Amino acid sequence: MVQASKALDRVLVLEMVRVTEAAAIAASTLVGRGDEKAADAAAVEAMRAAFNGLAFDGTVVIGEGERDEAPMLFIGEKVGSAQGAGPKIDIALDPLEGTTITAKAGPNALAVLAIAEEGCLLNAPDVYMDKLAIGPGYEPGLVSLEQSPSDNVRALAAAKGVKPSEIIACVLDRPRHEKLIAELRSLGCGIVLIPDGDVAGVIAVTDPETTIDIYMGQGGAPEGVLAAAALRCVGGQFQGRLLFRNDDERARAARWGVNDLDHIYQLDELVKGDAIFAATGVTDGSLLKGVKRHKNGYLTTESVVMRASSGTVRWVKGEHRTGKSDI
Ligand SMILES: O=P(O)(O)OC[C@H]1O[C@](O)(COP(=O)(O)O)[C@@H](O)[C@@H]1O
Ligand SMILES: [Mn+2]
Numbered sequence: 001m002v003q004a005s006k007a008l009d010r011v012l013v014l015e016m017v018r019v020t021e022a023a024a025i026a027a028s029t030l031v032g033r034g035d036e037k038a039a040d041a042a043a044v045e046a047m048r049a050a051f052n053g054l055a056f057d058g059t060v061v062i063g064e065g066e067r068d069e070a071p072m073l074f075i076g077e078k079v080g081s082a083q084g085a086g087p088k089i090d091i092a093l094d095p096l097e098g099t100t101i102t103a104k105a106g107p108n109a110l111a112v113l114a115i116a117e118e119g120c121l122l123n124a125p126d127v128y129m130d131k132l133a134i135g136p137g138y139e140p141g142l143v144s145l146e147q148s149p150s151d152n153v154r155a156l157a158a159a160k161g162v163k164p165s166e167i168i169a170c171v172l173d174r175p176r177h178e179k180l181i182a183e184l185r186s187l188g189c190g191i192v193l194i195p196d197g198d199v200a201g202v203i204a205v206t207d208p209e210t211t212i213d214i215y216m217g218q219g220g221a222p223e224g225v226l227a228a229a230a231l232r233c234v235g236g237q238f239q240g241r242l243l244f245r246n247d248d249e250r251a252r253a254a255r256w257g258v259n260d261l262d263h264i265y266q267l268d269e270l271v272k273g274d275a276i277f278a279a280t281g282v283t284d285g286s287l288l289k290g291v292k293r294h295k296n297g298y299l300t301t302e303s304v305v306m307r308a309s310s311g312t313v314r315w316v317k318g319e320h321r322t323g324k325s326d327i
Pocket of ligand 2 (some may be wrong): 094096097098219
């Protein structure tokens with residue numbers, strides 16, 4: 001077997017930024033244009049073209065949907081120009097994480113991906129996932145999806161030496177979170193309600209600048225795996241439980257080999273071994289600035305790329321001259 005450190009060749013680390021940059025730049029032309037589908041399609045096409053320019057043997061394991069519902073970057077699609085020749089890499093991607101945010105020019109839209117050695121990313125079906133995340137530096141198991149939100153807040157507050165009312169939680173602003181929000185309000189917590197974009201929301205717990213202590217609530221399972229990949233690199237705790245609302249979703253679970261429907265996934269079950277996480281900002285957000293178009297015919301991008309095995313985090317600022325062929 002190829003060692004993880006060899007399989008995810010160093011060269012791939014920076015190449016991954018070129019892939020997310022391409023998707024973000026393509027989507028950026030549609031920021032604030034009210035057309036989610038067009039923005040997503042532009043990002044998907046650009047990300048796929050960028051992947052196919054790379055000499056590696058990749059398979060999309062988390063992508064735009066199942067083969068019959070997504071024309072490109074569907075689950076199972078092979079990408080990269082070295083099929084059969086190089087180490088096999090599995091890819092989780094969301095070319096435009098935050099399609100509505102992009103359409104409305106809101107905060108925290110990202111082009112994002114994670115790669116790992118074959119078999120090392122949870123092949124999460126496209127269902128919801130209950131998510132719980134805190135930053136690095138706490139005792140393992142301090143918070144858990146087996147405990148109530150109140151118990152998790154109290155445990156975190158005790159570990160930080162603050163009152164529960166001083167804890168700041170990040171939650172997606174959705175009617176399904178009414179009960180969770182009421183419970184957090186009864187403790188007096190601060191709640192950062194985000195309109196969309198829980199990849200950035202989860203990662204925010206690792207950055208003291210955001211002041212967010214804990215991420216809670218239900219969002220997309222694919223986004224859960226992507227955020228977990230980032231936390232594998234920078235530290236922090238994350239748990240996820242898949243949620244199935246109907247027989248169709250349970251059938252999806254069976255297709256992806258998920259048998260225990262109530263399982264609580266730990267970070268190292270979502271992303272195993274070495275992994276690389278990369279993201280480029282489409283709109284300004286807590287993690288990254290968005291793509292900016294400057295007068296003199298150039299664009300700027302802000303990206304981050306991280307690697308689990310080394311824990312290295314690289315912040316990459318790009319200047320892209322328009323009219324030149326490659327980025
Ligand atoms: O909008 P819903 O159905 O509550 O789903 C939540 C999910 O949608 C997002 O807000 C945005 O997803 P898209 O990338 O599909 O636009 C994710 O960050 C989140 O996990
Ligand atoms: Mn998304």
